[in-house]
Amino acid sequence: MSTSNQLLVNIKKQAQNLARIQEIKLNEAYEIISWAFYHCPNYQDLLKRLQDPNQKVHWFELAILNSSPDNVTLEKFRNIVPTFVTRLSSRVQTNTNLLELTEQIYQIFNLPVPEDCFNSLFLNADINSNWNVVLNSKHSSHTVLENKIKINGICYKLLAISVFMPNYWPFKDPHQIDIAGEISPSMSNE
Known part of the structure; x- marks a missing residue:
């Protein structure tokens, strides 16, 4: 399989992962992946650039992550994750915070989410x-x-x-509400 074909296979996997994670249509995922990760205006442009060796941008290096991640490429990926978060969040309506979106980007690329994923959001x-x-x-x-x-x-x-205020807990049972009222502090020094 040629390098271009392997890159395309990986990009398609990334789009499928995005479609599954964000619950969007696959054709939308292709467009979003093209723009957010590979800096192409649309999926058709991405396909053209993959076929022409002179048109490949350095972003395509990240497409190999699904098949053979090496330490250099993984480090490059980790450094570019904040950019991906910004670009992806501008294209996808998401009901999540930046940390969860960062974790989703690792999932899109089929990479294990690092324990210090939070730190990757703030390079400086x-x-x-x-x-x-x-x-x-x-x-x-x-x-x-x-x-x-x-x-x-x-x-x-x-x-x-540390705040202990059980009277604000979302109990529905009247018995639990009564207990919460009894154990809740009524004064600020309790």
Whole structure:
């Protein structure tokens, strides 16, 4: 099988995966894949470029990921994922956040989703995994935690607050609602 044919087979698999994951028509998936991943205006243009060796753009290197991913290509893919997320989200109405969309892109390419998938969204982010305890209450340790994240050279402080408010839980059974009301704190210091 020629390289162009193998690339086309992989691109078709990617379109099928996109159609399945996003529950869209296959012909729409071909158009979206062409534009979002391979920077072609439409699927017909992508087919023309695949047939002409002089027209192949560097994006076609990523089409081989389904058949034979090597470390260099995988690293290149990981670096381009934020661009794919942006381009794909502009073409697909999705009921998901950027992290889930990133995971879907790995699924489209039949690649395992890395554990640090969140970090791939922010290429210029320095995420500290050490959470510091800011406040402990007498009822619960780790009531307020803080961490710092640096994105594009700007430092942000993250706060994680432990809140126990069972009276706001979505119970439907009146007995459960009564129990939630009894165990819920009524004062801010409880």
